[in-house]
Amino acid sequence: MYNDKEASKIVDIIKNFARKHSLWIVAYGTGCGAIELPPTMTSRYDAERFGIRGSATPRQADVLLITGYLSVKTLKRVIRTYEQMQEPKYVIGFGSCTINGGMYWDSYNTIKALDRYLPVDVYINGCMPRPEAVISGFIKLQELIAQGKADGAKRYQENLEWYRENQRKVIKNWRMPEYNW
Amino acid sequence: MEINWSTILGIIFTPIIAFIVGVTYGGLTRVITARVQNRYGPPIFQNLLDIIKLYSKESNINHGVMQHLGPVFAITASVTTLFFVPVIKDSTVFTNFSFHGDLIFLLYIMVFGSLGMALGAGQTGNPNSAIGVSRGLSQLVGYEVPFVMALVAIMIQFQTTNLNDLLAVQDHFTKWIIFQSPFAFLAAILAFLGMMGYAPFDVVIAPAEIASGPPSEFGGKYLGLMLTSRSIFTFAKLVLFTDIFLGGASDFITLLIKTFILYMIPVLTGIVFPRYRTEQSIRFFWSWPLFFGIIAILVVVF
Amino acid sequence: MNSIEYILFITFIGAGLTFIVHHALPKLRDTLAILVSALDLYFVIQAISEKSKVVLSIADFHLIWKTTPYNNLFAVLIAVLGFLTILYAHDFMSSKDRLGYFYMNFLFALGGMYGIVYSQDFISLFFFWEIMTWASFLLVIYCCKDAQPIGLKYFVFSAIGAYSLLIAIVMLYSLSGNLELTNLISNFSNFSVSNQLIVVTLLLLGFGVKSAIMPLHVWAPGAYFISPSPFTALFSGALSKMGIFGIGLVLFKFAAQSGYFSYVQIILAWIGGITALLATFYAIFQTDAKKLLAYSSIGQLGYIIIGLAIGTPLSIASALFLTILHAAFKAMLFMATGAVYFRTGTTDMNSVSGLIRKMPFSFITALFGIITVSGVPPLGGFAAKWMLYESLIQSRHYFLVIVVFAASTAAFLYLYRFIFSLFLGQEEKEWEDVKEAPLLMVIPMLILSAFVLVVGVFPGLILDPISQSMNYLGNFNFNYETSVLFNEWGNQVDMQTVVNTIGAVFLIVGLIITFKGFKKTRYVSTKDIHTSGEIPQENENLTYAVDFYKPFERAIAPILKSSIDKIYTGIANNLEQAFDYLRYVYTGNGQTYAMYVVFFLSLLILFAELIFGINL
């Protein structure tokens, strides 16, 4: 017989298995990365093999894709979208723009490091990453989920003040609803 | 009080079987769609994984009591529909309560879920949900009319409104109602396309247009419950159609074969067709299906 | 004095007294009205067991009031609804003026209805009919100046109905020399066929106006819309049922004896069917909740008329069942709308939204109401709809059943729109301070909600008196148990099993979904919705309410091209040109409608005298 701890461990394994193999993405089509998604999803690369599927609204989604550079104006909406998602939720940053600003490194209106503002679980580098890279990024995310390491949502909750401080520094006129989990 | 074990067994196992079959069929749809589009496609149990994942979501939100209860209404309707349909012919376990209800009751209980769901979607306050509901209800009026015509033709022809009596009539495959009254079948199967909500009649949940419509504010356990309900309801509708037109099934293998064939009709139609606008789909339902329905009734009369 | 005398006496005296004490003792006035209606309820129930009978002889005429099972059914309906609406009116009308006028007319209308249902001769029936019509007319024009044209419309159509009744009564008297109902019924088969037909048509016309069947419905939407909500509930719930009462009487006591009965049945059934369908379509596109309910009311009366016209035991049972149920659910819906009006001051569905959390009881009432109207299983509406469909199918009215089904499916549209626009959707800042209606308004709504729930599980409770009154109407027997309905082929629906199944599944799943992750489930406001990341501001209203059914409208546009009102206006305009000189006599806005009365009367007299040679 299993004791409680082991039983809950088994439940966790089942949960993580399901989460791993069912990633519903809400693709926030910023920048040029959005155009890499159609080939990723369609016949050639067929991301649905891995249980990756588009979802229409953040309420239903698990993964938030940031597909390119984020202007400050868009960042506000992205934060809102992220906060509307249900836990557990993951963020994947696409391309060098989300990592270090990419070719927009000196722009007056785009942020240069996404993980200062949202807890990124996986970065996919490239400018833009090709569908193979995108899929490999998703597989990396799946590995993290299976190991229980994809804890972006938890990080966000715990360090909410730090994230908020960064967000407020960029977004001048802060008119956002409270995020009180 | 005497305990009727076969009833209890039926109550416990029918929804479970319905869920498993419905989920597998849902996964199969995705595989078939993928193959038609020259893709490999997800595993066949993908929908099950999706549902487990949705239930295992840690946080959930709702906008009020009606949104909380909306999916519950939906699953109540699905399971009740299932209980009032004889799943296996002449089986003591899987006939459930089908002697206590009839076709007209089924027609109404099938709408019960949509109405409850619509109320839930309405409370979210999301305009997309309301648009979806508006479209869904309009389309409902469209396909219910030919469906009822087909049922009326059958009810008058066989002088019964109970499914078990209809099953008793179809004791040999030459006596299946699909052969006895083909026009009724045509009208009903075209209405069935609308009932299943696949393309070209999927304007209700148009994901890119109105953000999946009614369920656009549902996530986590609520969405999981909705998908569960949808799986059960799919199976219930398939069994209903099998019972009415294809002579039911006396064992599970036959049931699976018959329901699968029926299920492929909307699925394959859905793969190859684009989407109708709401008024176009209503006009469609009120043209050919209605025509077949009228012929079906006229054939019975004369 | 026996109970019927008490009822009439108390009601009419009470009506006068409320008017008198209005200025002196306003507190007493409301209490008096409630007391009168409560006493009425008591005596109506008393009268059933008493089997009371009153005979008044004036000159040669015998005025008879008597209880029969059929009368009792309607009397109880009126009494219960009258009591509840007056209870409801106490708070609803508290801020209005001219309340003496309101209560007096309200009680007069009630008294008129009691008189109608108990009277066993045509003189008293006509007398009370006129009292009821006048009282209701005065209440229609109660509110404001806008009510004037609507009131005139109502008056003109009521006058048409009353004149046809009067002519029919005169004809009956000239043919048989008697106006007692029992005598007339036994003599009716002696009349010539053409006389029978004329009498039946005229009577149906007279009663049909009150029940707003399709070509005569023009007055109804406006009158329901403009009259104060407590009275609208009574108007639609009980007053319009007087037409049904009369039609039932005419069909099964008179017309059934004539050779043309089957034709009358078919024509009436189809009129009912078309009424149901078109009224439903009109209801879908209304933007005002009360107007929507008014059209819905017309449609529901269409079903009742179909049920009566088909004339099989099951169909009559369904019609009478629906009569009672319609009184309940339409009163519920009008009361819920009235509660919204009481708190927000409007019933415009485009401007009110998201009241569910503020007015939970009104919402529950409205929810029960719409579930009952739509006929979805657990509540009472299903039994009525089920019996109607079964009887239509079994009496082989193939296409009528399709029409009825289309109408009742389309009814989902307006019902959803009604509840969505008022109670669901975005919670707006404008209605932030709205509270639940006062207790005295909520109680009647909840009583009626409980009633439809109980009737849903145990339709047999209502079917008992219905089958008794059907035995009075003719030899109609049908099979039912307390919670099981049977059709003529022996198929059944066991409401007990249905309700148990639905209840059990609902409870189990509901509990599971509530307690699964209960801590991490939280409520968010309706502003916190997915809008592509955009944050809706406080004053932004995102409710999708205007042109709610545009796609459906586009689909059925060809059917709705011409409205009946337009046809009437067209006729009126043409007549205006033809009889231009009449303009000197009739001046003012209502002249065209008033012209109908004259035209109609002369037509009737000509018709009767010239063609059939009856001396009026």
Place this chain on the structure above:
Amino acid sequence: MDKDFINENKTIEEIKNTFHSAEAKLQRKNRIIVKLRSDLIPPFLSYAKNYLSFDHLAHFSCVDWIEDNQFELVYILYSYEKNIIAIVKTRIDREKAEFVTVKHLWRQAETFEREFHEMYGINFTGNNRLTEFILEDWDDIPPMRRDFDTMQYSKENFYTRPGREDAQDVREVITKKSGEKIPDFAKEFSVRKLK
């Protein structure tokens, strides 16, 4: 040559006759350039639209001439009838950046003017829609002005991830790998050189 551009020259002639101070000249086939004093712009545009049949405001742009302390507004008009593009240029004071709206002539001008208001800080009198347009909550000097240092702003406001300090020139890296030579004119624009 004159033969080939009858329409253009005729238009130029008309413009010169009406507006004596206008510098109108032919640029190439189907294209003329008109330079005007800023106070003549409203009457000229009205004249061009109503009498010279320049019905279409194809584009409207702004150039920051910080050296001259001026903004240049460029209206690009098109005549469907004559098939001529007219480029109307005018200069306004940069310090007191104010001009009159032309939205009564072409409705689309309103949107262009909103953009210039936001990006250059030019105030168009008569346009009452000069509200926040593309940028959200911008509180610095308008970003398209040349005195706005975008690099510095970016450094001040946005966190820069370490690792790009060397700011390698892509061309240099590529040429180093492939052994190609950078052309001289390209060297001028190299990041390293700027440093």
